[in-house]
Amino acid sequence: MSQKKTNISKKREPLSDRRKFILNMARGVGIAALSGFVWSAYVDEATASQLLLRPPGAIKEDDFLKTCIKCGLCVEACPYDTLMLAAPGDNDRPLGTPYFVPRDVPCYMCTDIPCVPVCPTGALDESSVSTDGKLDINIADMGLAVIDKESCIAYWGIQCDACYRACPILGKAITIEYDQNTRTGKHAFMKPIVHSDACTGCGLCEHACVTEKPAIFILPREIAMGKAGSHYIKGWDKSDEKRLEGATTKINTTEISKQKASDKLNGDMLEGLY
């Protein structure tokens, strides 16, 4: 009887301090791991956007996300109210970071670029918008204008040069190409063309575009541009042709490919040739 009693009381004995400590630790680590996963999943989602246009001088998006402290000093410095901080709930815009929507308010490319030097963190990098130590908004790279030729009415043959006129670096960033309108036989096409080497992505063209939804619009440069790859060489371009100088004449023999020709050409066949 008494034996039984002690057995029961033994079972219900409170946990030893050591045991308690270990259990508490384990629970703490478990909860931390759980919240860590949820938290990082959320942060990953919240910072995934690639389509945002950043203020002039913004560093690479990856670095921008870790460097910008979300103070809004750039927003306050902009005299045109171009810049905004992303609000909660804008799920495709990383919370609190500055961006602009050119169709609403474009960047007017101030020559003194007031938004950049105020940035305390270097997320907006003065040196990336300076030439010889002087601020130079013309080398800013906020994005690149892209024309949808199917909705641009100038490509239809209707006279419009709204974007060309709006461009602060007209003649360089946008030019007009004349072409014969074979449909009417007596009119000319005056087609706007954007040049990626001069366009800053300010968006004045997008702002000015007369179509219902703009036929010219700004995209981040990495998204707007393709890449030919290093194995294509412009033989007619002296500086590009130079890349051939160090090339070897090693001959590769390969088996007959089982892949489709188009896959092969875009693949690795030419790799290592130069």
Added chain:
Amino acid sequence: MKYIWNNYRYLILRRVVQIGLLVLYFGANAWGWSVLQGNLSSSVIFGVIPMSDPYAALQMLAAGALLATNLLMGVAVATLFYLLVGGRAFCSWVCPINMVTDAANVLRSRLGFNRLANKQPASRKMRYWILGLSLIISAVMGVTAFEFISPISMLHRGIVFGIGFGWAAVVVIFLFDLFVLKNGWCGHLCPLGGFYSLLGKFSFIRVHHYEENCTLCMKCKEVCPEHQVLHMIGKKSIPVLSGECTNCARCIEVCDDEALGFSIRKLAEKKTGA
């Protein structure tokens, strides 16, 4: 009138400071005032003195960002300032969330929820875990983890820049503090409060208890949002040395017996030594 002044003088002063700062920040964005520009993440005072959130900078460091000199200066100014006035003075004198959680707390005791559960089920150490976790996630994800979920910055940016307030987060905190856990957010979870608690261990201005005047009414412990820091009440004449004290001075003003007051750290230590 005298009663109100005696019992609420610091509370009134705190609200004046909290709201005044919001007005100054708001004015900088809306009307171009230059007293206090930016937001709580990083500000410029009178257009010259930088002040930046050291916890945000710590996350940037963990995320692998380069810290600009300007930012480091701001961090130094903020750190020195809070070392002087008390780390968590930020929480009770500056942070806009404080007004939300204080409101929840008042309502909570009016409605009698406090009598429902005497023992708090959660540990106040959680904030330090969350602080550590935020740095780990920042390092792993390469972004400032807490800055992308911080309800403090959401609310503050919302008020200053008028961008969709982040109401949801604020409501969640209010309801959590009201129904779930007394002083839930500020006293248990907030890693920024945790950060300032750690800093506040070393800060200068402290609340001091004078045991000889104490009548053991315990009004101070009732009103204190971090009542564990007042363990010496009625026992010993020493300063409140825990960094978790917010220097809100509620205890000082509710005490009818002059058993609590502000003191400077050095003097306080001498007194206890003597």
